[in-house]
Amino acid sequence: MHDSIAIPACFSSGERQADDPATVARSGQSVFMSVYRTKLAGECRLITVTWCKNLLLHGLSVSVEGPDGDEHYRCKVELKPWYFWRKQGSKHITVDSRAVDIFWDLKAAKFNGETEPRSDYYVAIVCEEEVVLLLGDLKKDAFRKTGCRPSLIEPTLVSRKEHVFGKKKFSTRVKFQEKAPLHDISVECNNNINCDSNLGGFDPELEIRVDGKRAVHVRHLHWKFRGNEFINISKTRVEVYWDVHDWLFGSGPRHGLFIFKPVAVTSSSASKSTPSSPESSAAKLAEFCSHDPSSAENDDDNAAGVSSGFCLFLYAWKVE
Known part of the structure; x- marks a missing residue:
């Protein structure tokens, strides 16, 4: 029909x-x-x-x-x-x-x-x-x-982009390999009260959890609103990037951007990195967002079959 x-x-x-x-x-x-x-x-x-x-x-x-x-x-x-x-x-x-x-x-x-x-x-x-x-x-x-x-x-899944809405917590599910299980990913921003803070007593923190376990924890978010860090999800090395500038300094409906990208295991990423500065992470954002799915046709990175062509883009929209 x-x-x-x-x-x-x-x-x-x-x-x-x-x-x-x-x-x-x-x-x-x-x-x-x-x-x-x-x-x-x-x-x-x-x-x-x-x-x-x-x-x-x-x-x-x-x-x-x-x-x-x-x-x-x-x-x-x-x-x-x-x-x-x-x-x-x-x-x-x-x-x-x-x-x-x-x-x-x-x-x-x-x-x-x-x-x-x-x-x-x-x-x-x-x-x-x-x-x-x-x-x-x-x-x-x-x-x-x-x-x-x-x-x-x-067929190969090369990228996924999600726009989700919430007040404090944002969740999604994703596979980083075709035959791998689904993973639950959640992002949460907490406005902790800190009497020593120069930001009106509020010192927000960011947590990213994978399958219920904390994988990324960013303190003093007002100063580290952009950053990137390597984490391990099962046997897959994943680089995580975050940009929550608009959450902290914007008004009205605004989104934070979180990018999850499987990478090849190299000497530079063999150990867990520390969050980078907002300035260096801005360059990383430009690199990620220029990702062209059509250029990843033969991009197989490691023995586990992880394709660096895949990216998950999570737009987390904060509503009051």
Whole structure:
């Protein structure tokens, strides 16, 4: 069944606009964007899958990289509770004169209050009788519905960007390797009272926890609002960067930025580093944010199979 899909409010201004910080702040919508690399229509391309959530609906958008790197090919799905039929269907698009079909079944999806579904769903992208990207746990249902075979090329998750809202604590879950377990990551800022502080008695601290255990602890956050540090998550070396300047010195809706990037184990990162200064970390931010997923195609770093091309970008929006 090919449906005429209404555009969700969170995508009504365009795919790129949906992730714009100003747009996110105004809408108050949680946005999760995952970028995958796979072969589609004869070329290695990036596919972006975006989930959004507000008080009334969930939205799903799938976009395929065009010939010049632009995301020209898009499919948008609106999941309002009173439109049951839109929770299952398909959409046909054309990429470089080749047919691409996007199938989804979200009618029994369990979101558990989150933006991205946790179970009982699938989203499948099909080109030339191959399922080039398959998300969700209902894989048998997806192959039966599409009638197509799995692709010989395994898609790779190259980056993930999340916008989450909260007052004090911000949480997410992530895999740093395809076959590794999900890890729970939480970020929390505490306004500790310190009578010796020159900042009105408040001396905020930052904690980043992985699977409930404290991995990063930053004291005197007013002076260390930007920094980076290496941590170990299972057998993966991860560099963590934080920038909470706007949390401390901004007004209105404002976000802190946290970046988690697996790295190769080298002599320079063999031991846990100490947080760097805000000035040196500003340069590190520029390096991370210039990350181009398309340049990481053959970037395999260590024996554990960690690709340095992957980055998790967590935008933590503080609301009063």
